[in-house]
Every structure is written in C-alpha cells, then in structure tokens.
Amino acid sequence: xxxxxxxxxxxxFLLGLSEDPELQPLLFELFLSIYLITxxxxxxxxxxxxxxxxxxxxxxxxLFHLSLADTGFISTTVPKMLVNTHTHNKSIAYExxxxxxxFSYLFACLDSMFLTVxxxxxxxxxxxxxxxxxxxxxxxxxxxxxxxxLVSLLDSQLHLSMVSQLTFCSDVEVPSIFCDxxxxxxxxxxxxxxxxILMYFFGAIFGGIPVSGILFSYIRIISSIxxxxxxxxxxxxxxxxxxxxxxxxxxYGTALGVYFSSTxxxxxxxxxxxxxxxxxxxxxLNPFIYSLRNRDIKRALWxxxxxxx
Numbered sequence: 661x662x663x664x665x666x667x668x669x670x671x672x673f674l675l676g677l678s679e680d681p682e683l684q685p686l687l688f689e690l691f692l693s694i695y696l697i698t699x700x701x702x703x704x705x706x707x708x709x710x711x712x713x714x715x716x717x718x719x720x721x722x723l724f725h726l727s728l729a730d731t732g733f734i735s736t737t738v739p740k741m742l743v744n745t746h747t748h749n750k751s752i753a754y755e756x757x758x759x760x761x762x763f764s765y766l767f768a769c770l771d772s773m774f775l776t777v778x779x780x781x782x783x784x785x786x787x788x789x790x791x792x793x794x795x796x797x798x799x800x801x802x803x804x805x806x807x808x809x810l811v812s813l814l815d816s817q818l819h820l821s822m823v824s825q826l827t828f829c830s831d832v833e834v835p836s837i838f839c840d841x842x843x844x845x846x847x848x849x850x851x852x853x854x855x856x857i858l859m860y861f862f863g864a865i866f867g868g869i870p871v872s873g874i875l876f877s878y879i880r881i882i883s884s885i886x887x888x889x890x891x892x893x894x895x896x897x898x899x900x901x902x903x904x905x906x907x908x909x910x911x912y913g914t915a916l917g918v919y920f921s922s923t924x925x926x927x928x929x930x931x932x933x934x935x936x937x938x939x940x941x942x943x944x945l946n947p948f949i950y951s952l953r954n955r956d957i958k959r960a961l962w963x964x965x966x967x968x969x
Contacts, residue, residue, distance in 0.1 A: 669828045672757050673750045675835045676741065677932055681748075688745045694944050695738045701947030702727040708960035715960055718781050718796040723950060725805055726774040730943035733767035736760055737838035737939050757839035761823050764838065764939065766816035768915075769866055773808035775908055776870040779877040780804075782901050787884045815866045822855055822862075836932045838939065867915070874908055906949050914938040 677687060709715045709724040737760065744750050752760070784795050823841050829849035836843045841859060845852045881901060888894045914937045951957045 669754055669832055671751045671753050671832070672839060673833045674741065674744060674752055674837060674839070675750065675833055675932070676745070676837050677936065684745050684748065688742060691738055691745070691940070692742055694940055695734060695742070698734050698940075698944040698947070699731055701944070701951070702731045704961055704964075705947050705950065705957065706731075708957060708964050711964055712960040715956060718801050719778065719785070720956075721801050722774055722778045722781060722805075725808075726771065726778070727947065729767050729770040729774060730946050732763070733771060734940060734943040736763040736767060741837045752839065757844075758820060758824060760839040761841055761844075762816045762820040764816075764840075765819045766812050768939075769812035769815040770808060771911060772867060772870045773811055774805075775904070775911060776873045777804045777808060778904055779874040779908070782904060783877040783880055785900070786881050786897050811866070815862065818862055819859070822858055826850060826852065826855065836935050838935070840935055843935075867912075871912060878905070903950050903954060907946050910942050910945060910949075911938075914942055 678684075705727045706724055709720045709727075740752060740756070740760070744752070781796060785792050788795060819841055823839075823844055826844060826848040827850040828847065832847065834840070834843050834847065845856055845859065848855075878901070881897075885894050885897045888897060914934065951961065
C-alpha cells in the first residue's frame with residue numbers, strides 16, 4: 661500500500677484488445693464462450709479423474725492438478741475483462757491489479773511446474789517401466805505437488821513485491837486484458853531498469869529450470885525409445901508423450917511470445933494478443949489436447965456421462 665501513497669494511483673485502465681465500441685459485444689461473447697468452454701472442459705477432466713478408479717495413477721494425478729491450475733489461471737483474468745466489457749468500464753482498482761499479478765504468476769508457475777513433473781513421470785514410465793510403481797509412489801507424487809505449489813507461491817510473491825514498488829504518474833493505461841507486469845513496467849514513470857533485470861532473472865530461474873528439466877527428460881525418453889527394436893513399440897512409447905509435448909510447446913511458445921513482445925514498447929497490441937493466447941487460449945486447448953488424444957480420458961468421460969444420464 662506504500663506504493664499507492666507514493667504514486668497517488670488508485671486504479672488502472674485495461675485497454676484490452678480493442679477500444680472500438682462496435683467490437684465490444686463481439687469480444688464479450690467470444691471471451692465468455694472461451695471461458696465457459698475452458699471451465700467446463702477442465703471440470704470434466706477433474707471429475708473424470710476423481711471419479712474413475714482406473715485413472716488413479718500418477719500421470720492422471722498430475723493432469724488433475726494441471727486442470728485445476730488452468731481453471732484458476734483463466735479465472736484470474738477473464739471474469740474481470742468480461743465485467744469491464746459488459747459495463748463499458750475499463751478501470752481496475754490498484755489492489756485488484758496487485759491481486760491479478762499475484763494469482764496470474766501463481767497459476768502460470770503452477771502450470772510450468774506440473775508440466776515439468778509430468779515430463780519426469782513420462783521419463784520414469786518409459787525408461788524405468790519395471791520400477792515405475794515403486795519410484796512414482798503416492799508419497800513422492802504428493803511431495804512433487806507440494807513443492808510445485810511452494811515454488812509457484814514464491815514466484816508470485818516476488819513479482820508482487822516487485823510491482824508494488826513501482827511508481828506511476830498520469831499514464832495508467834495498461835495495453836492488455838489484465839495487469840501484466842511487463843506492461844506495468846512499460847507505463848511506470850520511475851526508473852525500471854533494475855526491475856526489468858529482476859523480472860527476466862526471475863523468469864530465467866522459474867521458467868528456465870522447468871524447461872531444462874523437460875528437455876532433459878525428453879532427451880532421455882527419445883534415446884530410450886530409439887533403442888526399442890520394433891517400430892510399433894517405438895510408436896506406442898512415444899504416443900504416450902504426444903499430448904504432453906503438444907501442451908508444453910503451446911504453453912512455453914506463447915509465454916515466450918508474451919515476454920519478447922513486451923520488451924518493445926511500441927508493440928503494445930502484439931503484446932496484448934500474445935497475452936490473450938497465453939492466458940486464455942492455452943488453458944482452453946489443454947483439455948481438448950488431453951481428451952481427444954487419450955482413450956482412457958474419453959472412456960472415463962463416457963462412463964461419467966452415462967452414469968449421470
């Protein structure tokens with residue numbers, strides 16, 4: 661709250677994707693549809709995994725938590741954007757902006773950590789299949805989820821502390837659909853060179869280490885698959901990783917787009933579009949990627965729907 665007293669700023673204005681009044685109803689319907697599809701899709705996966713004993717395995721245990729994180733991720737940004745679009749009021753209170761910063765980084769880091777843990781799960785399943793149940797025991801799975809939450813909480817609090825120290829002048833228009841720290845750095849009136857370095861340093865630590873873990877896991881996985889003699893065996897082993905690889909590429913590809921676009925102040929619209937893909941489109945596509953390419957999930961969903969009807 662000290663930074664608010666220093667800046668005199670009580671609210672920000674989220675410019676979103678467009679300021680054209682004619683496009684606002686279309687944007688409202690589009691984002692409302694995306695939000696409902698995302699929440700329902702992730703909720704179906706959560707219900708399928710929790711209700712079907714056949715899916716009580718480490719891989720689906722982590723998928724369950726990834727769906728929770730995706731639901732929280734999109735719920736941090738889209739509801740406020742829908743309210744602002746519907747009421748034609750783009751303002752967001754200073755405190756609400758800080759809450760968005762904290763929770764967006766919390767759930768984004770949780771996504772990153774769970775994707776890393778799922779890569780390790782695939783590594784053990786393919787490279788050490790005979791010891792899989794021993795290594796990936798319930799205690800280790802619970803510990804990995806707990807560590808992921810602690811690391812994500814630390815990341816979110818570091819970014820929150822950094823943003824709360826910024827000072828703002830008259831220009832408080834954020835060219836994004838939510839309070840994105842890279843965009844807040846661009847509109848701050850104080851010297852942000854130190855904060856920019858810290859932001860990318862935190863990104864390298866909390867993003868680089870998970871990416872390195874995923875790359876290491878898949879290097880081991882690919883080398884193990886190549887040693888399989890039959891082509892059918894190689895395809896069967898690699899098919900268990902296709903869904904995870906698709907989500908990894910989508911998540912980290914859009915995340916890099918957000919940070920690279922935010923480094924150039926003149927590319928505010930590109931940064932807003934990249935932020936939308938990162939925070940809205942990615943959580944929506946994850947349930948489809950996992951459900952459409954996973955027979956176990958489709959069978960569990962079918963059994964769940966038959967039980968309800």
